[in-house]
Amino acid sequence: MRKMVFRCFCCCAQDDEEPNIRESKTKNYPWEIYSLKELLNATNSFHDDNKIGEGGFGSVYWGRSSKGIEIAVKRLKAMSAKAEMEFAVEVEILGRVRHKNLLGLRGFYAGGDERLIVYDYMPNHSLITHLHGRLADDVLLDWPRRMSIAIGSAEGLAYLHHEANPHIIHRDIKASNVLLDSDFQAKVADFGFAKLIPDGVSHLTTRVKGTLGYLAPEYAMWGKVSESCDVYSFGILLIEIISARKPIEKLPGGVKRDIVQWASPLVEKGSFDRIADPRMKGKYDIAQVKNSIQIAIRCTDGNPDNRPSMSEVVDWLRGGVRRKKEVMLIKNFVEEDEDEYEDDDDDTDTDYEGYRAAQSAARREWAGSKIR
Ligand SMILES: Nc1ncnc2c1ncn2[C@@H]1O[C@H](COP(=O)(O)OP(=O)(O)OP(=O)(O)O)[C@@H](O)[C@H]1O
Ligand SMILES: [Mg+2]
Numbered sequence: 001m002r003k004m005v006f007r008c009f010c011c012c013a014q015d016d017e018e019p020n021i022r023e024s025k026t027k028n029y030p031w032e033i034y035s036l037k038e039l040l041n042a043t044n045s046f047h048d049d050n051k052i053g054e055g056g057f058g059s060v061y062w063g064r065s066s067k068g069i070e071i072a073v074k075r076l077k078a079m080s081a082k083a084e085m086e087f088a089v090e091v092e093i094l095g096r097v098r099h100k101n102l103l104g105l106r107g108f109y110a111g112g113d114e115r116l117i118v119y120d121y122m123p124n125h126s127l128i129t130h131l132h133g134r135l136a137d138d139v140l141l142d143w144p145r146r147m148s149i150a151i152g153s154a155e156g157l158a159y160l161h162h163e164a165n166p167h168i169i170h171r172d173i174k175a176s177n178v179l180l181d182s183d184f185q186a187k188v189a190d191f192g193f194a195k196l197i198p199d200g201v202s203h204l205t206t207r208v209k210g211t212l213g214y215l216a217p218e219y220a221m222w223g224k225v226s227e228s229c230d231v232y233s234f235g236i237l238l239i240e241i242i243s244a245r246k247p248i249e250k251l252p253g254g255v256k257r258d259i260v261q262w263a264s265p266l267v268e269k270g271s272f273d274r275i276a277d278p279r280m281k282g283k284y285d286i287a288q289v290k291n292s293i294q295i296a297i298r299c300t301d302g303n304p305d306n307r308p309s310m311s312e313v314v315d316w317l318r319g320g321v322r323r324k325k326e327v328m329l330i331k332n333f334v335e336e337d338e339d340e341y342e343d344d345d346d347d348t349d350t351d352y353e354g355y356r357a358a359q360s361a362a363r364r365e366w367a368g369s370k371i372r
Contacts, residue, residue: 031095032107032118038066039109039116043073052125055176057086057192062121070121071106079113086192087115093191097164101156103179103189122187124180127237131175131244136279143284145184146241150292151317152186153178157234158310160188161227169225170194173233174211174247175240213247213258218304228304234313235299239263242292244277260300267293291320 042063043050050061058076065071076083087110094105109116127149129135141149153173160168170191177190210219216232218224236247239259247259266274272290273282295316301307308316 031091031105034107034109034116034118036109036111036114036116039063039073039118041066042071046073046075053176055190057083065106065118070123072119072121074117074119076115076117079115083115087117089194090117090190090192093168093194097160097168099156099159101152101186101188102159103187119189120181120187122179123182124184126176126189127178127180127186127241128175130180131240132246136244139279141184141241143280143288147288147292147317147321149178149180149184149186150238150241151314151321153188153237154234154310154314154317156186156188157230158314160194161230161310167227168194169227170230170233171225172210172214173230173237174214175237178237216304217302224304226304227310228307231299231307231310231313232304234310235296235307236260238292238296238299239275242277242289242296243275244279260297263293264297267297287323288320292317 040046042065043061044063046059046061050063052060052062052072054060058074061073061075063071063073076087087108091105091108094103098104103122104120106118106120108118124130124140125133125135130138130141157170157173160170168191170188171194172190172192173188177188179187179189181187210233214233214236216229219229219232236259239245240247243259243263245259245262249257249259249262251257263275266272272286272293275293276282276284276286276289295308295313298306298308299313
């Protein structure tokens with residue numbers, strides 16, 4: 001990793017006065033090296049009005065590049081060896097991965113004490129803004145959007161775990177790190193804590209990073225990190241998407257309760273409608289809520305060996321949505337048939353047979369898709 005850090009900085013040291021964006025000289029990388037001048041112009045010199053948000057490592061600013069493209073620029077706070085490492089990890093990892101559900105890195109600037117990372121701008125902000133923040137009351141996240149965000153985030157993670165080479169563990173999956181594009185498609189962001197996992201290595205032991213409420217117990221207690229730590233965090237996020245509850249709540253008296261402790265008794269009682277966000281006013285598919293919560297409970301199993309892989313999670317979440325579509329198709333089919341027979345007294349057995357045939361075909365396909 002350290003080797004990558006040096007390589008990364010060698011290629012980014014440059015003259016602050018350079019007016020144009022230069023393409024990375026190392027052709028292996030798809031990102032661009034920006035000049036400070038370009039990014040100052042784009043963000044109105046990091047004006048407060050351009051500030052979108054602030055995290056532990058710095059502030060994020062909206063801007064428009066010289067090419068007229070909207071960008072988000074993360075400006076790292078104080079320079080330290082730790083911040084330098086996070087900057088290098090983020091640029092190195094995001095520069096390597098390309099997936100529809102991972103935030104796109106446009107480029108960066110590194111010079112003097114300034115470390116700037118340039119991303120695609122996400123006009124619909126992060127999940128946290130919609131679940132707990134200033135857009136929560138607008139309820140822009142209806143049930144189909146929530147499902148598509150859950151599936152998209154799961155796909156982004158499955159890509160990191162199973163397709164990226166070497167495999168990548170994100171280690172900071174949480175609502176503020178899932179951004180939403182103009183179509184409310186999920187983009188997983190913030191790779192500053194990520195770890196590259198060499199082939200054949202099942203887990204690593206590291207210092208604990210990440211965010212309270214999302215940390216898998218074996219990671220929080222012993223620093224044992226593997227893909228299943230991300231699966232755990234995803235499970236927490238999934239319950240959060242469905243319920244709009246925070247991962248940790250403070251109860252009267254100061255006792256803290258995590259979201260799994262809150263949801264588990266409701267799951268046991270089968271009260272899935274009490275888990276769903278009341279702001280949706282009952283407009284959700286209860287079978288999908290149930291399916292998703294059950295997946296989340298498996299993801300948050302205390303024993304990492306019992307948790308599913310992210311690719312299984314993607315299949316199961318998609319399965320729930322597909323099943324719903326099939327039921328709708330069958331329902332439409334029956335209703336159309338009913339219309340056809342409305343005016344005659346023909347034998348309705350035909351209708352029933354058609355319904356049964358469609359239903360078993362759908363079931364066969366569903367069963368097949370589970371096996372594939
Ligand atoms: N590409 C982007 N497009 C739009 N908004 C963004 C973008 N990147 C970040 N943001 C916004 O800026 C806020 C701050 O992001 P940042 O990653 O710095 O901190 P965080 O995720 O809230 O916390 P932490 O430092 O613990 O990761 C986010 O909540 C998000 O709303
Ligand atoms: Mg973040």
